[in-house]
Amino acid sequence: MPELPEVETTRRHLAPVLEGATIVSAEVRRPRMVRRHERPGDFADRVLGRRVDRVGRHGKFLLTGLEGDITWVTHLGMSGRMSVNRPGDPEAPHTNVVIRLDSGSEVRMVDPRTFGFVAAFTPEELARTLVGRIGPDAYESLPTSRRLGDSLARRTAPIKALLLDQRVVSGLGNIYVDEILHRARLRPDRPAGSLDQTEVKRLRAAIGPVLSAGIRDGGTSLDDLAYLLPDGRTGEYTARLRAYGREGEQCRRCGGVIVRSTIRARSSYWCPGCQA
Numbered sequence: 001m002p003e004l005p006e007v008e009t010t011r012r013h014l015a016p017v018l019e020g021a022t023i024v025s026a027e028v029r030r031p032r033m034v035r036r037h038e039r040p041g042d043f044a045d046r047v048l049g050r051r052v053d054r055v056g057r058h059g060k061f062l063l064t065g066l067e068g069d070i071t072w073v074t075h076l077g078m079s080g081r082m083s084v085n086r087p088g089d090p091e092a093p094h095t096n097v098v099i100r101l102d103s104g105s106e107v108r109m110v111d112p113r114t115f116g117f118v119a120a121f122t123p124e125e126l127a128r129t130l131v132g133r134i135g136p137d138a139y140e141s142l143p144t145s146r147r148l149g150d151s152l153a154r155r156t157a158p159i160k161a162l163l164l165d166q167r168v169v170s171g172l173g174n175i176y177v178d179e180i181l182h183r184a185r186l187r188p189d190r191p192a193g194s195l196d197q198t199e200v201k202r203l204r205a206a207i208g209p210v211l212s213a214g215i216r217d218g219g220t221s222l223d224d225l226a227y228l229l230p231d232g233r234t235g236e237y238t239a240r241l242r243a244y245g246r247e248g249e250q251c252r253r254c255g256g257v258i259v260r261s262t263i264r265a266r267s268s269y270w271c272p273g274c275q276a
């Protein structure tokens with residue numbers, strides 16, 4: 001599933017294409033992609049003819065600000081990706097949304113499993129349905145250690161589950177949480193409230209470098225190639241993963257063996273040799 005580094009990489013590719021351009025058509029081929037609207041036609045009606053001011057992001061949501069205070073929200077769900085094309089470029093299967101710009105470029109959303117969505121929201125709708133309900137962005141506005149510690153204190157849930165909870169910090173998913181916990185030398189199943197101050201600091205300190213490295217490498221493309229950069233390339237962070245997907249392989253820090261365990265129904269990869 002695309003996480004913060006994949007969505008931020010996507011944002012950085014889309015911004016120069018979209019910003020300043022005007023949307024001249026919006027084609028939604030699967031009504032499920034606009035299920036956040038009462039009527040499927042609302043999305044196209046609201047974005048058509050508007051100029052794009054700015055492509056932003058909060059957690060895993062792409063937030064494209066349009067003139068007239070409408071935000072085009074994109075969530076890539078489990079398997080979505082965006083691509084930038086010229087008209088007539090061959091289409092990938094499962095191209096479910098096509099946005100055409102006055103510049104001639106097309107922004108396409110490909111989503112085989114259709115867990116992703118697009119929506120066009122007023123500020124009130126945005127606050128009520130999404131952004132008002134998720135926590136600070138894990139990259140742009142990471143909470144202080146003290147605030148992070150307060151969110152974890154007395155919680156008995158595994159630390160991994162709380163990091164995946166978008167209300168604590170937003171943007172992290174299964175891959176990067178495993179990488180962050182490996183870097184912080186913390187077991188994913190530790191009760192969140194059992195972390196002492198030093199451990200919370202270590203955890204916080206691990207988040208920025210892992211996300212920055214993920215963004216620098218264009219994110220992580222797994223074997224299914226569900227996630228690709230908008231120009232069609234693969235994310236190269238895959239080669240740098242230290243925990244995720246490495247069951248039975250040697251730990252690059254301590255030489256131990258990475259194991260996989262299931263925590264709250266999610267596969268978790270970690271090293272019993274150096275994560276305590």
Ligand SMILES: [Zn+2]
Nearest residue numbers: 251254271274
């Ligand atoms: Zn290790």
